[in-house]
Amino acid sequence: MSALENCWSHCLATLEARLGADQFRIWIRPLVAEAHGDGLALVVPNQIFLQFIRDRYLGLIEEAASAFFDGETPAIHLKVGSAVRKPAPVRTAGTATSAQPAQPIPPNAVPKPALAGAANHETTRLNPNFTFETLVTGKANQLARAAAEQVAENPGVSYNPLFVYGGVGLGKTHLIQAIGNLVHQRNPAAKIRYIHAEKYVADVVRAYQHKAFDEFKRYYHSLDLLLIDDIQFFVGKDKTQEEFFYAFNALVEAHKQIIITSDRYPKEIDGLQERLTSRFSWGLTVAIEPPELEMRVAILLKKAERENFKLDSTVAFFIAKNIRSNVRELEGALKRVLAYARFTNQPLTLEATKEALRDILAAGNRQISVENIQKTVADFYKIKIADMHSKKRTRDIARPRQIAMALTKELTQMSLPAVGEAFGGRDHTTVLHACRTVDDLRQNDTELAHQYGVLLQMLRS
Numbered sequence: 001m002s003a004l005e006n007c008w009s010h011c012l013a014t015l016e017a018r019l020g021a022d023q024f025r026i027w028i029r030p031l032v033a034e035a036h037g038d039g040l041a042l043v044v045p046n047q048i049f050l051q052f053i054r055d056r057y058l059g060l061i062e063e064a065a066s067a068f069f070d071g072e073t074p075a076i077h078l079k080v081g082s083a084v085r086k087p088a089p090v091r092t093a094g095t096a097t098s099a100q101p102a103q104p105i106p107p108n109a110v111p112k113p114a115l116a117g118a119a120n121h122e123t124t125r126l127n128p129n130f131t132f133e134t135l136v137t138g139k140a141n142q143l144a145r146a147a148a149e150q151v152a153e154n155p156g157v158s159y160n161p162l163f164v165y166g167g168v169g170l171g172k173t174h175l176i177q178a179i180g181n182l183v184h185q186r187n188p189a190a191k192i193r194y195i196h197a198e199k200y201v202a203d204v205v206r207a208y209q210h211k212a213f214d215e216f217k218r219y220y221h222s223l224d225l226l227l228i229d230d231i232q233f234f235v236g237k238d239k240t241q242e243e244f245f246y247a248f249n250a251l252v253e254a255h256k257q258i259i260i261t262s263d264r265y266p267k268e269i270d271g272l273q274e275r276l277t278s279r280f281s282w283g284l285t286v287a288i289e290p291p292e293l294e295m296r297v298a299i300l301l302k303k304a305e306r307e308n309f310k311l312d313s314t315v316a317f318f319i320a321k322n323i324r325s326n327v328r329e330l331e332g333a334l335k336r337v338l339a340y341a342r343f344t345n346q347p348l349t350l351e352a353t354k355e356a357l358r359d360i361l362a363a364g365n366r367q368i369s370v371e372n373i374q375k376t377v378a379d380f381y382k383i384k385i386a387d388m389h390s391k392k393r394t395r396d397i398a399r400p401r402q403i404a405m406a407l408t409k410e411l412t413q414m415s416l417p418a419v420g421e422a423f424g425g426r427d428h429t430t431v432l433h434a435c436r437t438v439d440d441l442r443q444n445d446t447e448l449a450h451q452y453g454v455l456l457q458m459l460r461s
């Protein structure tokens with residue numbers, strides 16, 4: 001082993017210990033180190049990956065390399081290339097990992113007769129507009145997009161299944177269809193099918209009525225890529241879950257890619273069989289969060305541009321500041337202002353925008369009450385509303401109460417003492433401590449950050 005190879009092994013061991021299993025497997029394991037002049041080149045799968053490594057991990061890598069060479073840091077270059085390592089199967093929070101078979105889909109894996117109809121959007125049911133090019137990226141979907149691009153590059157190999165979850169209208173369908181479209185573009189022979197879970201349920205019912213399960217199985221088990229949207233619709237549908245279980249096993253065993261979306265983290269979908277939720281954690285589970293302000297502005301500008309409309313950035317900021325719940329509503333607001341501008345044949349000023357969005361803004365400005373926040377949080381965590389006022393300190397009650405306090409501070413104009421008063425007469429320092437704790441947890445605990453995002457979305461919609 002050369003000194004550089006030894007150095008990279010040392011970096012891997014250091015980073016694994018520092019970052020923990022999940023981050024290490026997603027971001028560091030796929031890197032391939034090559035000698036580059038008198039330093040190291042790290043090959044990454046794509047540009048987004050490269051940027052993420054540069055922003056988040058390059059400092060740590062340099063630190064580890066420098067420790068290996070007693071303070072001399074070798075030059076470390078990042079470059080995009082195809083020589084990337086297959087990522088290891090990923091363990092998601094608190095779940096077991098099983099080894100995944102790793103075989104790429106051969107380009108001609110589908111028998112000839114099936115090809116005739118496969119190479120068009122009618123058979124795939126993909127929307128050709130949902131591509132990576134039209135998907136705006138920000139903090140809220142960066143990780144999900146990077147994972148999606150990897151899956152699209154190597155379907156059936158990297159993460160199987162890929163499970164994407166997030167609130168309503170945040171771009172889950174867009175993202176997974178972007179994978180489908182890219183796979184289709186690269187390999188028109190691949191047999192791809194996008195299906196909404198409700199339609200899959202209907203297909204199971206139809207197969208049942210017509211005693212056509214063999215045909216049903218033949219079709220679904222022969223796919224190269226199955227994209228199934230909003231799987232929470234399987235809840236309470238036992239026969240559907242059973243059929244999907246068989247399809248899942250058949251596809252994964254044959255190294256075919258499965259991509260699933262849901263509005264919730266798999267283990268939180270009550271009423272889904274354990275054998276399914278445990279299989280969902282075989283691959284990678286990624287969240288899409290509500291977009292931050294800058295991302296909402298970027299989405300508006302991009303969508304307006306596609307409509308050949310030059311949107312003034314003040315107007316874009318105004319819309320983005322006022323429509324915060326989800327991207328679908330943002331799009332709705334944009335359509336409305338564009339229609340207004342075209343209809344009145346006036347330039348789209350801030351005043352005209354306010355006029356066009358008057359009723360939406362009035363609805364959005366309605367006050368969110370502390371009572372509403374307490375009820376929403378209590379329902380979400382399945383505790384009693386009375387616990388918001390109680391002195392109980394057990395974690396399963398104290399944490400939701402802290403989250404409710406932080407949400408109250410964020411969503412209302414109430415002062416710290418007033419918030420304390422509304423939560424059982426607590427001192428303002430307790431509220432401050434709750435806000436800081438929740439803030440910290442949002443930085444470091446992905447699951448809690450997601451739950452906070454969902455609650456924000458529920459309260460604002």
Ligand SMILES: Nc1ncnc2c1ncn2[C@@H]1O[C@H](COP(=O)(O)OP(=O)(O)OP(=O)(O)O)[C@@H](O)[C@H]1O
Pocket residue numbers: 134135136137141166167168169170171172173174175230263299327328331
């Ligand atoms: N990051 C983004 N960039 C560009 N457009 C986006 C983005 N996120 C969402 N959209 C757009 O917002 C709309 C809603 O997105 P989509 O249907 O994918 O959401 P969803 O999360 O699947 O919603 P649901 O939970 O209702 O199924 C689509 O028109 C989509 O193109």
